[in-house]
Amino acid sequence: MSWRNKKIYIAGSGGMVGSAVGKNLESKGYNNLVRRTSKELNLINQAEVESFFEREKPAIVILSAAKVGGILANNHQRADFIYDNLMIEANVIQAAFKHRVEKLIFLGSSCIYPKNAPQPIKEEYLLSGLLEYTNEPYAVAKIAGVKLCESFYRQHDCDFFSVMPTNLYGERDNFDLQSSHVIPALIRKFHEAKTQQSEKVILWGSGTPRREFLYVDDLADAVVFLLENMTAKKLYEQKISHINIGAGVDVEISELANIIKEIVGYKGKIDYDATKPDGTPRKLMDVSRLNKLGWKYTISLEDGLRKTYDWFLKESAGV
Numbered sequence: 001m002s003w004r005n006k007k008i009y010i011a012g013s014g015g016m017v018g019s020a021v022g023k024n025l026e027s028k029g030y031n032n033l034v035r036r037t038s039k040e041l042n043l044i045n046q047a048e049v050e051s052f053f054e055r056e057k058p059a060i061v062i063l064s065a066a067k068v069g070g071i072l073a074n075n076h077q078r079a080d081f082i083y084d085n086l087m088i089e090a091n092v093i094q095a096a097f098k099h100r101v102e103k104l105i106f107l108g109s110s111c112i113y114p115k116n117a118p119q120p121i122k123e124e125y126l127l128s129g130l131l132e133y134t135n136e137p138y139a140v141a142k143i144a145g146v147k148l149c150e151s152f153y154r155q156h157d158c159d160f161f162s163v164m165p166t167n168l169y170g171e172r173d174n175f176d177l178q179s180s181h182v183i184p185a186l187i188r189k190f191h192e193a194k195t196q197q198s199e200k201v202i203l204w205g206s207g208t209p210r211r212e213f214l215y216v217d218d219l220a221d222a223v224v225f226l227l228e229n230m231t232a233k234k235l236y237e238q239k240i241s242h243i244n245i246g247a248g249v250d251v252e253i254s255e256l257a258n259i260i261k262e263i264v265g266y267k268g269k270i271d272y273d274a275t276k277p278d279g280t281p282r283k284l285m286d287v288s289r290l291n292k293l294g295w296k297y298t299i300s301l302e303d304g305l306r307k308t309y310d311w312f313l314k315e316s317a318g319v
Helices: 016-027 046-056 071-076 078-098 133-156 182-195 216-229 232-236 253-264 288-293 301-316
Strands: 008-011 033-035 060-063 103-107 160-165 167-169 200-204 213-215 242-245 269-273
Touching (some): 016 033, 060 216, 160 216, 167 182, 167 301, 182 200, 200 253, 213 301, 242 288, 253 301
Parallel strands (some): 060 103
């Protein structure tokens, strides 16, 4: 089925993920996209969401809107992370059902998996163990979104399903050191150390955890691929509640730091503060299901990091 002329609402269109999804859709001939900034539409407010769906009546919803952040933000704004994300997904998914949306794709996060899940992480490992404490509220909210989509399918036969991206980075990322994820934080730290000619950069943790990263344009391409090639029925018949999106390869944080240090051109030393938390020891997604469907990532980590640093330089003009 072709969705190209259907009205598509991208929830979170102003963010890194939503803007990349919109760009990918437009490049493939989708020309009926609906975008709203958080100032134009507060997704935490049920009445505003209901009014929007009544007025716009989108046929497809890509739900990428979320309150996101790194270890520091997740651990210090625990109530905000669970409340805001629960409200966003509950309001949008319920309105999508009520207003007969034909297809909804909910974007979760790989942090929904247990802290000590076997590696690589298969879709079936959801709810099989304890979550990582530092981002537990965010993970619980995202799990609720996954189960909302599954439950609307099981009770009402809605074509609502979830995708689980690995760690994302790229253009329009958040480079604020108080709330950013690891890649933008490292880019900012090394850049500032270079401009200030600092002798060393101190990084949180031991540097030994392993992480998988996916450039946001690849994620957007995978979402559009699944829009065109996956249905809730096909997914849930496999006895899973979502499908992983990732590269299927990971890297040690210390190695990542060295790559970024070289790209930025910082010549000083790297020290690790082992008194700070590492988070999950390893997080690598099993993406064999997505690969078998015919999708694989195309942007290497080094190429993606160079693109991200170039964008940071253009946007921040030396900050």
